[in-house]
């Protein structure tokens with residue numbers, strides 16, 4: 001616990017007693033609560049949930065700093081208040097396969113409907129990209145996706161979308177936060193029962209036709225999957241991409257795939273994986289076992305809300321795990337080679353490798369860079385809508401997030417699967433793999449290797465430790481790291497770019513807690529995660545020994 005004054009400690013204690021008295025109805029059982037260590041309980045009553053990189057994310061549990069019925073209802077009422085001026089407001093809600101996701105979605109529906117907001121809700125679990133699609137297609141005022149993406153099972157979260165189908169960026173998110181934070185009596189928020197909301201017609205389910213429409217949009221833009229003997233193993237990591245992905249592959253006439261059956265069962269415990277995050281090679285263990293049996297060419301995994309996608313490629317008899325940058329440049333390269341239309345625009349985040357920029361510019365595309373968070377890519381796509389001379393063709397992040405077609409305004413792993421299968425199938429007929437293409441890209445544009453280190457610091461004290469590491473790095477930004485001279489450094493918090501000769505200039509991006517330092521052959525960046533209690537060190541260098549070199553830098557910064 002941080003050094004609270006006696007008074008604030010007292011407030012927390014009173015509040016805690018209030019919460020404990022209201023445990024019934026919170027969705028959390030007394031037994032679950034009692035089982036928690038005191039430290040966890042303290043954290044649950046210190047502070048409140050807040051918007052991060054991708055909406056609100058936190059552990060499920062009792063207390064203002066946890067996800068439970070009351071905190072979800074509070075967000076719902078805040079949303080209703082933010083829409084108040086509009087008489088016929090509509091909110092579209094989706095939810096994933098996590099614990100309490102359907103319950104939270106229904107609780108949210110009840111509060112919204114009670115406050116004269118109509119709701120369209122998904123009848124079963126759906127993916128994040130589908131939710132974004134439905135917000136747009138329904139001309140809704142707002143969208144809500146109940147998910148904590150790939151976080152561990154004890155987490156859940158609320159992603160909030162604007163009318164364009166992209167997640168709320170800073171200004172609208174802080175306006176909404178003001179409405180949410182203004183709500184005081186969170187134990188007595190009025191809400192009619194969910195069934196009643198359905199019966200009186202203020203809430204309804206998203207129609208099957210609409211669900212089909214999303215699939216049609218995908219099959220319409222995917223080039224035919226060339227016939228080949230390509231073999232694919234697919235896993236949804238217990239999330240939302242099954243049955244939709246196999247349905248799409250069937251429609252496109254591709255039957256060379258197998259599912260990791262056990263992992264394609266929706267389950268909020270994610271029992272068969274260490275972490276349901278396709279960034280981690282361990283998420284592919286089951287897929288690899290199955291793949292090895294009949295030499296599958298491609299292993300594909302999506303995260304639980306199916307906005308992230310990871311791939312392993314069989315190359316010279318071994319499965320090679322592609323990182324988000326590598327998969328990104330493969331998709332980008334292919335997309336640009338097949339583009340025929342207005343001047344193409346590509347968007348990537350500042351912590352994504354520069355190789356994408358080289359490829360894009362070489363092939364005549366404009367590259368826009370944004371802060372971390374796919375919402376900023378969504379913002380740029382919207383700005384491009386009014387310009388008939390430019391066309392958004394690809395948005396991506398190193399964190400395994402990609403978007404080709406903007407009928408969705410968040411990263412969309414589902415539209416990527418058939419596109420990638422189509423690419424790999426054509427290559428198979430030429431006796432090549434995605435790794436061969438990657439190698440030829442490196443030959444043309446130069447090699448870049450990437451490594452990401454994440455360090456976990458839990459709770460309120462963890463947050464302070466992370467802030468302290470950032471502060472230290474900010475005040476003592478190195479001029480040299482290992483054998484590398486720093487040629488330029490960027491502090492996105494002060495929006496200042498500083499060159500080696502002392503010259504400075506303003507960074508034209510919103511403020512963000514990120515420090516990036518550049519060398520002749522690449523860069524490293526340090527930033528706190530906005531979705532997990534972690535600090536992230538990104539390295540993107542032209543180095544054969546990236547693992548050791550980045551580890552050295554990591555150990556220097558983190559004092560290992």
Ligand SMILES: O=P([O-])(O)O[C@H]1O[C@H](COP(=O)(O)O)[C@@H](O)[C@H](O)[C@H]1O
Nearest residue numbers: 053054149373374399529530531532
């Ligand atoms: O977790 P997801 O798949 O919703 O993805 C979310 O988090 C990622 C990691 O963010 P951070 O580094 O702040 O944790 C972001 O890159 C992404 O834009 C965002 O949508």
Ligand SMILES: [Mg+2]
Nearest residue numbers: 149303305307
């Ligand atoms: Mg996700």
